[in-house]
Amino acid sequence: MTSRSACRITARQLPLRLTVGAFFLNSGLSKLHTDRAGAEGLQQFAAATYPFLGKLDAQRFARLLAAGELAIAGALLVPVVPAVAAGAALTAFSAGLLGLYLCTPGMRREGSLLPTEQGTALAKDVWLLGIGASLVIEGVTEHR
Template sequence: MRLHNLPTRLATGAYILHSGWAKWHGNEEQATGIHAMASGAFPVFRSMKAPHFLKMLSVGEMALGTALLTPVVPPAIAGAALTGFSGALVTMYLRTEGMHEPGSPWPTPQGTAISKDIWMFGIGLGLVIDGVTKPAAG
C-alpha cells in the first residue's frame, strides 16, 4: 500500500467494513427495505429472500472493507473492487425514482445519503489509476 493511498483506503475501508458488519446483524425490516431498493434497480435480485440478500450484501461489504484495509492488496485490485461496488450503488441511485430530481442526477433530500456513493466511485478509480500508472515500490 502506498503511503498517499493510506487515508482514502483507511476511511473508505473502515466505513464499508462497519456498514457490512451492521447489515450482518440487521433485522427483517432493514432486510426488506434494502432488498426492495436493490430489486427495483436490479431485477435479478427479486427472487432472493430479503434476509439472504442482506447477508450476501453484508459479506460483500465486509470483504471489500477488509481488502481496502489490507496493505498487501494492491491499489489497482482494491480500487477495481471499490469501483465495481460503488458503481452498482450509483446505478441503483440513478434508477430509483425519488432519489434524484426528475431529468437530473442531482439528489433530492431523500437521495442525498445514497448520492454520496459517487465519491467512493471516484476513490476507486483513483486507486485503479494509481495502481496501473506507477510501479510498485520495493
Template sequence: MGISIANAALRLVSGAFILNSGINKLRLDEASAAGLQQMASNGIPQLGEIEPATFGKMLSVGEISLGSALLLPLIPSRLAGLGLGVFSGSLLAAYLRTPGMTESDGVRPTQDGTALAKDVWLAGIAVALIFGHKAAKKSKKKK
C-alpha cells in the same frame, strides 16, 4: 511495490467506512433486509429474486470482505479499487434508477436521494486506486 500515503489514506477511509457498514448489517432483521433489497434491485434487478434474509447476509459479508480488502495492504490497490468500483457502481445504479431520488434532470439528488448520491465519493476513490499508480509512475519518468 510499496503503498503511497495517498493510497493508504483513500483505502483507510473507504475501507473503514464499508467494513463498519458490513458489521452493522450482521444482525439485520428481515424487514430491513427487504427494504435494502428493494432499493438494490432498482439498480440490479436480479437481486430481487433472492430471499431477503439471504440478501442481507450476502450484503453484510460482501461489505465486510470489501472493507477488509481495502484495509489490508497486501491486496494490491488496483484490485481493491476494482472491487470498490463494482460496489460503488451498484450503489450509484440504485440511486439513479430509484424513483424520487433525483430531480427532474435525472442526476441531481432530491432531499431523499442525498443519502445515496453522496456515495459518488466511493466511485472517485475507486478511480484513484485503479489509475493512480500508473499516473504517479508516468510523472516520475518525466522528471
C-alpha cells in the same frame, strides 16, 4: 522503482484506504445482524432497480451484501492487497450504488442529475467511485 518510492505510494493511499475501509467494515458488520424487516427493506429497495435481487431470500441478500462490504473493507485495509484490486472492487460496488441513484424514482430532480433530498444519501456515494478509480489508476501507473 526504489523501496522509498513504493513507501510513498503506500503512504499516499493510506488516508483513502483507511477511511473508506473503516466505513465499509462498519457497514458490513452492521448488516450481518439485520433483522427480517430490515433485510426486506434493503432487498426491496435494491430489487426495484436490479430485479434479479428480488429472487433471493431477504436474509440471504442482507448477508451477501454484508459479505461484499466486508470483502471490500478487507481489500482496502489489508496493505498487501494491490491498489488496483482494492480500487476495482470499490469501483464496482459504487457503480451499483450509483445505478440505484440513477434508476430509482424520486432520487433525482426532474430532468437533472441533481439529487432530491431523498437522493442525497445515494448521490454522495459518487465519492466512492472517485476513490476507487483513483486507486485503480494509481495501481496501474505505479508499475510503469
